[in-house]
Amino acid sequence: MNKPLRRIAIFCGLLVLALLIRDNWIQYVKADELRTDTKNRRVSIERYASPRGDIIVGGNPITGHATTTSGDFKYKRTYKDGPMWAPVTGFVSQAFGANQLESIEDGILTGNDDRLFFRNTLDMLTGKKKEGGNVVTTLNADAQKAAYNGLKRQGGKGAVVALEPSTGKILALASYPSYDPSSIAGNSDKDAEAWKKLDKKNNPDDPMLNRALRETYPPGSTFKVLTAAAALEDGLYTDPDAKTDSPDPWVMEGTTTRLPNEGNIPCKNATLRVALQYSCNTVFGKIGSDLGNDKMLDMAKKFGFTEEQYTPVRSSASVFSDDMNPSQTALSSIGQFNTAATPLQMAMVASAVANNGTLMKPYMVDELQAPNVDTIEKTEPEEMSQPLSAKNAQILQSMMETVVDKGTGSNAKIPGVKVGGKTGTAQHGVDNSENPYAWFISYAKGADGTAPVAVAVVIEDDNAVRDDISGGGLAAPIARNVMEAVIESKK
Amino acid sequence: MSSTTNSPTHHTSTIGAIGAPSRRNTELALLVFAVVIPVFAYANVGLALNDSVPPGLLSYGLGLGLLAGVGHLVVRKFAPYADPLMLPLATLLNGLGLVVIWRLDQSKRLSNYAEAAPRQLLYSAMGVALLAVVLIFLKDHRVLQRYTYISMAGALFLLILPLVPGLGANIYGAKIWIKIPGLGTLQPGEFAKIVLAVFFAGYLMVKRDALALASRRFMGLYLPRGRDLGPILVVWVISILILVFETDLGTSLLFFGMFVIMLYVATERTSWIVFGLLMSAVGAVGVASFEPHIQTRVQAWLDPMREFELSRAGVQDGVVHSEQAMQALWAFGSGGTLGTGLGQGNSDLIGFAANSDFILATFGEELGLAGVMAILLLYGLIIERGVRTALAARDPFGKLLAIGLSGAFGLQVFVVAGGVMGLIPLTGMTLPFVAYGGSSVIANWALIGILLRISDTARRPAPAPAANPDAEMTQVVRPS
Secondary structure, three states, rough: OOOHHHHHHHHHHHHHHHHHHHHHHHHHHHHHHHHOOOOOHHHHHHOOOOOOOOOEEEOOEOOEEOOOOOOOOOOOEEEOHHHHHHHHHHOOOOOEEHHHHHHOOOHHHHHHHHHHHHHHHHHHHHHOOOOOOOEOHHHHHHHHHHHHHHHHOOOOOOEEEEEOOOOOEEEEEEEEEEHHHHHHOOOHHHHHHHHHHHOOOOOOOOOOOOOHHHHOOOOOHHHHHHHHHHHHHOOOOOOOOOOOOOOOOEOOOOOEEEEEEEEOOOOOEEHHHHHHHHHHHHHHHHHHHHHOOHHHHHHHHOOOOOOEEEEOOOOOEEEEOOOOOOHHHEEEEEEOOOEOHHHHHOOOOOOOOHHOOOOOOOEEEEEOOOOOOOOHHHHHHOOOOOOOOOHHHHHHHHHHHHHHHHHOHHHHOEEOOOEEEEEEEEEHHHHEEEEEEEEEEEEEOOOOOOOOEEEEEEEOOOOOOOHOHHHHHHHHHHHHHHHHHHHHHHH | OOOOOOOOOHHHHHHOOOOOOOOOOHHHHHHHHHHHHHHHHHHHHHHHOOOOOOOOHHHHHHHHEEEEEEHHHHHHHHOOOOOOOOOHHHHHHHHHHHHHEEEEEHOOOOOOOOOOOOHHHHHHHHHHHHHHHHHHHOHHHHHHHHHHHHHHHHHHHHHHHHHOOOEEEEEEEEEEEEEEOOOOEEOHHHHHHHHHHHHHHHHHHHHHHHHHOOEEEEEEEEEEEHHHHHHHHHHHHHHHHHHHOOHHHHHHHHHHHHHHHHHHHHHHHHHHHHHHHHHHHHHHHHHHHHOHHHHHHHHHHOOHHHHHHHHHEEEEEOOOOOOOOHHHHHHHHHOOOOOOOOOOOOHHHHOOOOOOOHHHHHHHHHHHHHHHHHHHHHHHHHHHHHHHHHHHHOHHHHHHHHHHHHHHHHHHHHHHHHHHOOOOOOOOOOOOOOOOOOHHHHHHHHHHHHHHHHHHHEEEEEEOOOOOHHHHHOOOOOOO
């Protein structure tokens, strides 16, 4: 009887061996995979186990943290002036994940980034608790406040983007209506309710949409700045004060349709300066048609159209179509037809002109800091393209300054500061049935000839009376306040 | 007895046992460790959870120490030559189980469940009491042989109990419990395991020659005669019935596996193993083809993530979807090599049965690979001591009973640990000594008691030969 007993002993040994091998498989070979599985709740618990690092504007954090009393997540995010900063920060929520800056820089903010590994290991050895690093932004608190309050006073939907032309730093990034990310930061029923209310399905205003980066609007007349730049660069016209070859009324090539001007304005053979001052559709439509689709598209691309921008928060790509016939090109060149731009894109147009033709890559993260505020990474300004020569840029500047001095943009005037700008009133809806978008793009120039700020403002106001909407009336005052705020803060 | 036909080398273990020291002091020294280690672990949990030594440390340490002490004294008095390792191993596992159950009691996530550690301590005391009863009143395990057929009736009665209307309780799909008003639930299967082993041992001892010798040879295998297939068929059918009516794959597998092991040992015919494996495969696949509960278990084993998603989504399709299998895997994986340390893991995410069927996952997360391997090796040692007892036993009934009990113990550890670790489909069973559950702890202490009794008989020195004036001329022949 002992022979089978010995075999049973071996069999039992094999059973235990199988368990040991399986244990090594799940606790050693597969351990990391299981441990870091995003559905493994421990990953979230760990994430909220230590206070998150802060997002900083002008030396002051615009975020904070609070301890939660219920559940297994220890800390939750809080925001100061949440609705104002939401387009910059995005949100991070115990229940709903994270987006935008909070998501992109999650590694630094939680302290899990590989670049913090050595520091974390040291901290572990010295018994210090893990901390998150900080994200220092390029934003200007005063400009942001001016932008957000301007939109809020206006009451309609809209967005503002302000850039520093010489570097590409984003100074203001506002969207309205907005939301308070604090209200969805936890994982309580209250947060879930707030989240549901913010959902686009339940809220036609879509407050969580970052209009400054993610919404494209037909840019309307503000696009004429780009068309003018194309004309100057191509050499079609070289002198802003020389007559152009522009019949009025003008029938678009290949059609029998007249391209109308808004009101009774002196557009016949108008100079570029006058055409921009009065916003002549005929002049710029014909320029686009004369230059052709390819040249216009080429210039639009140099300004950043057709590509997503990573600030590092991604913006939507602005649209300028290819494969259009001359009449479609003409319409596109005055910012209609398929042309659509994000507020960031139009701010980039103003910024490139103001920066003597050099477009700087827009960015909002100045610096990533370790928990002890050592710099881990610093963003250096980067040239993106040179859409137009310095000489042509200065010509265009003088034209835009005329718009503000004597033309449609007079609401943007700032005493003692040279301001260049362009209004826009873009039609939309079937047969222009819906209220147009009011646009204004501008820059302010200091005494030394450099521009500290370029702005784009767009207002989509469903409730306003149609005639009231014009870039000069609704958008220009907001742009002025933002520019003033930047200039004031530089003093 | 068939062992007499074995080669002489096979006698060494039995010969070696004769005149062996009792090893009671070794047992006492090991017991000190078996009590001190859980006490330290208990303090560790308290320090990790509340930054203070738990107030119950002294009473807990004394309680465990008392159990070990009583066990030791009873063994010293009534089974002085018993195996010295089994009692310390069981005490250590029982103690560690108590610590982890207490640790899970402290969990906020599991605050809906009643406090389990004090009850488990009570059950452990009852278990040790039963061990004492076995050792005191069962002077010789061969007495059990007389109750072979009563055991059969008893085992069947215990197995049928959960199916009695009004008495049985369906808990999460398995119907293996009975409700005793005022006392809670009882798992008769745990006790049936021991009673069945007694029946199988008694039955096979009588029938083994018929089962072993009357057979034809076919393709290198000895095929039993048709009528000799009777017993294995009956046990197979009963196992299938358990599977179908109590929807308990684990118990079914355990009983059938135990029978096959004992049949093989009794007859030394490998063909029985082949038959056994074939029959369990046919039975399992056959039942799984129409029993949704079993199908879900198999699906959860093949794709635990899918079950997790289904459970989270609250899919209602007639079967219970559980995220426990996935949660257990995450617990093991998150523990890694060295674990998070006692009290610092999140294995309580498993929820229901975290301190019973799934308790190994908490060991996995908080003590890591190292801890689980240690636990598994402790079980391996208990099984090994059981098999050694079977080898050392001098009577076939003792051999069969010892191998049946230790084989069943080994199968149970494999089925539950393998299930929790995702090696095999999960079946509702408790990890002996460690998991929370009165029936399991009490029955396993009784099992250890019987093994101690058999090993005591096996290792007891043979009575000295009677004084004989012709002694010098007489050659002493040691019995084997």
